[in-house]
Amino acid sequence: MSDTQEINTPAFAMVRTLGLVSVICGIIIVGIYQITLPAVNANKKLALERQVFKVFPNAKSVVPYLVTQGGIASAEGQDNAPAGAVLFYAVYDASKKLAGIAAEASSSGYADQVRILYAYDMDKQAITGIGVISMRETPGIGDKILTDQAFLKNFEALDVSLSSDLQSLANAVKTVKHGTKTSPWQIDAIAGATVTSKAVGRGINESAQALLPRLLPHLDKLKSNEKGEEGRDKGNPPGREGRADGAGWTSPFPLHSSQMALNSSSFSSKGVHA
């Protein structure tokens, strides 16, 4: 520690060493990133899927969609949503009926983004459940949003009905101080975890404001898919469509996405499919 050779070390040696160390470390990180990427992505998908099935216990299949100003479109095979589009999931139950809509809400909490998934019930016009996709809130405090029964009670029927002009929510979803909830669109915060509770409320409000007014006019399109996706599969011979459906409805994400990819590439893919 105390030797004085420091003066003699040329700058070049230092730069060279730092460069060498960075290169070694860079290679290690890139290597491990590449190795773990498939598993990490699978796990992320699984995390999302689990939350969808948690908020919709009787869900049978889940189809991702994008909603834009113009309408809704299937979002299969797209990793990044285009700007202005909102991603949501149409959830169908065992009888192929539209069970509800699941969408992601995200807002900054106490530490990092709190990403939750909420279930929207179009009959009740209300949010009927939430699940956490990812968060880094303080364990034992912020993560009570998952376990605190009184807090979860807020999401048995959180009112998100639209205003009369259908342009926004009738009442913005708002997190209020613990014990002061008076209306069905308010969220009673957890005492001691107000920041996280507010993040949940803010995230839901932003997401619902962006999604629901644009989605609801097209709800029939989603419902029409209940009977075999004619909406998108017009050009396909009936025989093929039936098979594709069968594969789609009974499977969770992976199989389903392959089916979607085939459908969207229209006739040319028929040979491949067979």
Place this chain on the structure above:
Amino acid sequence: MSAPTSFDEFLSGLWRQNPIFVMVLGMCPTLAVTVSAVNAISMGLATTFVLGASCLLVSLLRNAIPKQVRIASYIVIIATFVTVVDYAIQAISLDLYVALGAYIKLIVANCVLLGRAEAHAAKNPPLPATTNALGMGLGFTLGLFMIGCVREILGAGKLFGVALFGDHFQPWVVMVLPPGGFLVLAFWLITIAAFRHLSKKRNVQLEGAQS
């Protein structure tokens, strides 16, 4: 410097130079993640891996790193292995990542790692450096575990998530809150210091001076 055996190197970190109770290093994770025994062990093992791997690399490069840039190099190396652990846990198990994700990145700020790289790995060949680092890591794990157990038992009435007492148990909530970390740490520090003091006294009486 006399060459201690590998086993000595290993044991020194586990007990004689325990990072938490003797060197009092790495207090941030010690206080922050010891809310439950499982968290404590997982954090300890993740730290052990980072410590072992980074000390191995530091030791291999010890002759190539000029003194002026050593801290920067060590930090880059440590941060690399923390990232590796982060990805590995994400890939291995979703549940583990949900439980630990928030803590893993804290490892980079743990001064046990920099301390070991600087004080030991930079001056020793790879084998003793790694052995010592693994011993230190396990010692750190042991320390976290001892604190985590006490906090979980007193603060939640559970151990490894299993309830120990009946419903009539009133959890001592302060123990799982930040102050509890300080209280339990102090309790262990006093206990262990007293124990060491006594055994040292006995040794002095028995064999004369011993450092």
